[in-house]
Amino acid sequence: MVYWLSPSFSSKGVYELAKKTALFICRCGTNIASVVDIEELVDRFSKREDLVVVEDLHLCGDEGLRKIEEVLRNQEVDRVVVAGCTDRLHGELFKSVVERAGLNPGFLKIANIREQCSWVHWMDSERATEKAASLIEMALEAVEHSSETRKAKVPVVRRVLVIGGGVAGITAATNLADAGFEVYLVEKSGFIGGHMAKWDKLFPTFDCSMCILGPLMSELAHKPNVKILALSEVVEVWGSPGNYFARIRVKPRYVDEEKCDGCDRCLDVCPVEVPDEYNYGIGFRKAIVKPFPEAIPIAPYIDMENCIGCQSCVGICEPQAISFEQREMEIVERFGAIIVATGYKPFDPTPLAEYGYGRYANVITAPELERLIHPGGPTEGVLARPSDGRVPKSVCFIQCVGSRSDRPVSRPYCSRVCCTYAMKEAMQIKMSWPDTQVYIIYIDLRAFGKGHEELYRKAAEAGIVFIRGGVEVQEIPESKNLLLRVEDTLSGRVLEIEAELVVLSVGIDHNPDNEQLASVLRIPLDENGFFSEAHPKLRPSDTVRKGIFVAGTCQGPKDINDTVAHAGLAALRCAAFLSEPEVEVELLSPTYDPSQCHKCLLCVRSCDFQAISYQEGKIAVDDLACAGCGACVSVCPTGALELPYINDAEVFAALEAALKNRNERPLVVGFLCNWCGYAAADNAGVKRIPYPTNIRIIKVPCTARINPLFILKAFSLGADGVAVIGCYENDCHYRGGFRKAKSMVNSVKKLLEAIGLDERRLLIESVSASEGEKFAKLISDFIAQLAELGPLGSELGGGGDERSV
């Protein structure tokens, strides 16, 4: 009854005698070749008559790609294996070249001999070469059984969802609207404009921020094909590229946007005053809120938490726009593509107690200073220091606060904007209050953008004192001035500066909402919490998911110039993607054979996406709604469901190949989910963190794809251990996938115990994509533990004969 063991699956069918498999081995410059003995691999595989073996310096380069195409066109080849870097990097590229050569891309497999071999086993060339050979053999066996990629043409929805209404989102939305697409701009707060709307003047040219942003916002609001949804959040996204579905939660505004004419008289009559979070708690706002006159939407919103229900606003409102009846609602809409533009959060310096932020009244952050010197800010542009409202006679900027630091509460990267904004703010102070002495205490001054160096020069000429050094801050209790002690590292002198105001140049921190959104969109974050781009140089606005793009600082620190450029690229990439009337999508859905189905409906229950349904006595698979996790296939007891893009037979074939030569003990099979487990293994590679060679990794889309029989098969073939590594339960890219895998693994553990095997041979763990260190440690520890347990079967008293299982 175990049908996959039937001999038909171990042959290549009708092509067997006629066709060969092409094996391309990439040296990746010296990245692979300096560790893995490429000549040895070529030698070894060239002996096989069913293979055409080709090696190259850089398969991903133009030359390399041409070589692949040529071989595929001119040789009798029907299967392809590329041994090189992770398929998460160039998988799509190689697929496209295979397709161009006339082969179905489903017949391509990639053996990852870089991230998961040469980059982690650099200390032992010999074993790395053996492992590379083994990985290639696994791919060769698997590709024999691989199925055609199924594609379908679906009409493209010419509507784009832009998430985030800062300058990035506004730019992207404007560009797309101009190109004729319909755009939904979803903004979490009450108004669009983002951080940029808060700044007074912009570096390096001192142009007024609102003067350039205001018209842009108003123009956008008037476009007929743009819908701005403020106080809104995207809570769920499903579907496929060109055809996404999004559920958007819209909070009540209590002011009818259609009726409101933006007279703002309600703001005058509201009697409530609460600290104004828009100004970082400086000054007060009303319970009916509109932080600046140019705000879009022009209608204010009512903050119900603080509203006392006095109805003063209702009384004054001529168009009768106030509407307390509004309720929260949800919109579900279809979108062809999505642009993420959720921006950043200024770094919170409170945990860096040595600067005294939050403890010393006259220590403020640069964004707070912006509000203080903004004519529309809480002090109407007067630089009033918090303790007594006086204009300070001396101001010290401290750079790199929260940036470039390995301390647990800080961020390791350079935030790119602080040097220049500090110089800009310093000059603004100097221009308005020439008697105020301004110091900038920096570590390295990075003025690298167009016009930035010139600004540096102007600042020096204006008499801003630049001090290269580190600093400690203490409050002088009586005056509330700050005593700064600085080493001017260039002279080696320790200076004491009594400053009346200290400005912390805080960096760009990731938006804390990113984590939630990443899991909604199923796109990865980097180790600092920003969204990962598909390629740092070539595809900086793309993500790993087709039809989802990133714009602006949600991808990493940027100034406004770079943000706008990045957002423009995202819009262009988006428009290009949507320019075809139909999009060809790779179907990740299972095939269904009704003749084998017993209608147990386990599959229907296992699906988190309502993609399998049971209607009128029939099982129906919705190809577009399916996310491709494979949970249904693993629970199907009869084999009626099969997942063509990673079918059971290819996994079994890979297992056979992996465990054929067990010259390494203990030997472990790892089933790693594409999003976190496999990505973390790649991350360990990128960071060159070594771990033992004794593991053979099989990539699955989700740990829920793992059929319990995969694990049992691995043990029956003599694996000493099996590791199942997926996402953290709450980060699962297929909602409940990891949870399902966990319960499956627990059942298998019981089964192992029942037949006398130590359940510790089966490991299930979570990692995130950036936890290369954790992954490497996990594997090292697991292998060490297995070494202690002895070879498989030791616990049965059979002296470790794996065949006794």
Place this chain on the structure above:
Amino acid sequence: MAGVIRCGCMSITQSVVKAEDLDLSFAKTLEQLGIERVLTCMQCGTCTASCPSGRYAAYRTRLVLRKVLLGLREEILSDPDLWLCTTCYNCQERCPRRIDVVDLIIVLRNMAFATGHARERHVQISRFFVETGHLVPINEENMKKRRELGLSEKPPTTHSFPKALEEVKALASYFGFDKIVLGER
């Protein structure tokens, strides 16, 4: 202000240093001894700015790090300023690269002891320990005070237990530590 305030400027006696005379593996050696991330120092000077000794003396913590990175090994180990750190940990708490600066200085002082660069006063204190089991041994005055206060004349430490003192001496001699401090000095 009263007191001893020293000039913060550095001496300029050094002549040209030949690159081949630098011990460029020095920082690596220290990392192997457990002082992680030394090589990541970006010379920001937060350590010096936080240093109470550095306010009043020529001691510059940042320069110790710089010389470690450059491998000016002899110069560091023989520098009298190495002994001006009060081990207050201000620098270590604030270092943006999370370098264990004080621990580094203690390891450097270990090296100075081992290579005969330790300051006489430090050697003397350690000598007290090897001889009495205490860095601050009990003295007549102290014992008198204890009697007056109604405490035992000697505390229940190595002072009261000669066998315990022998043990301490044995431990100190185990690694030849006693020789370093009792030695020819």
Place this chain on the structure above:
Amino acid sequence: MPNRYPGIELATRIVMKNLGIELVDMEGASCCPAPGAFGPADLFTWRVLGARNLSIAEKKGVDVLTVCNGCYKTLYEVNQDLKSDPELRERVNEVLRPLGYEYNGTIRVRHIAEYLHRDYGVEKLRGAVKKPLEGIKVAVHYGCHLMRPKLRRELGDSERPHLLEDIIEATGAECVEYKDMMICCGAGGGVRSYDLALSLTLTHTKIKNATEAGADCMVNVCPFCHLQLDRGQAELKEQWGVYYGLPILHYSQLLGLAMGIPPKMLGFEAHYVPVDSFLEKLKGII
């Protein structure tokens, strides 16, 4: 329990007895040995000797309590290092075993301030105070090694901690903020004996700032800081001709006063800076 200031030892013994906490002597213990003066000589020997002291407590089956930041640093950190590094522990034990000692990692090391704050409890402490020291202004001196390095402690932030303020305020006294309050007393790291002038400069900064902030006394939790702050004032008078006369109290002594223990049982006679005027101030209270 350091040799300096037997009054601190006496005060601690009495106070703890009155709080109902039994102290067990570690017979045959040596100096911890001092981290700033001995650690620099040889770290491994420092650990071995620290481990010997710990194993004396282990044999008795009791946790270690220190009244000194230096002892705390040595014993706490050696304990932690040896607990987390089995290889190091083995190397240390190899040396200790021939003498009949073995370190097993079975006990905890706590500072008296930490113990009173976390284990005994600030509320309970307040309850033990019979004569609240109302109107007394205390300048707090943490010393360096109680809170630092924070990544190797579990006592929270070290830039502006609140642990000592909590237990001092439990006595009814008021803590005053003063400039540079977290600065070192000047004694640590062997600087007191190596460069007395420099160490006194730091002491001077501290005492001057505290005096200017109107403190009636300065409270510490470390006999070495105590020495530097107390005797240092005598030395400042002698060498610089400046004198502040700010009484220096170890926390045990302050708590003793608040618990109604007669001053003569708290060992103030041994101080260089007389505490008479301070006690005078307390007349109405104790």
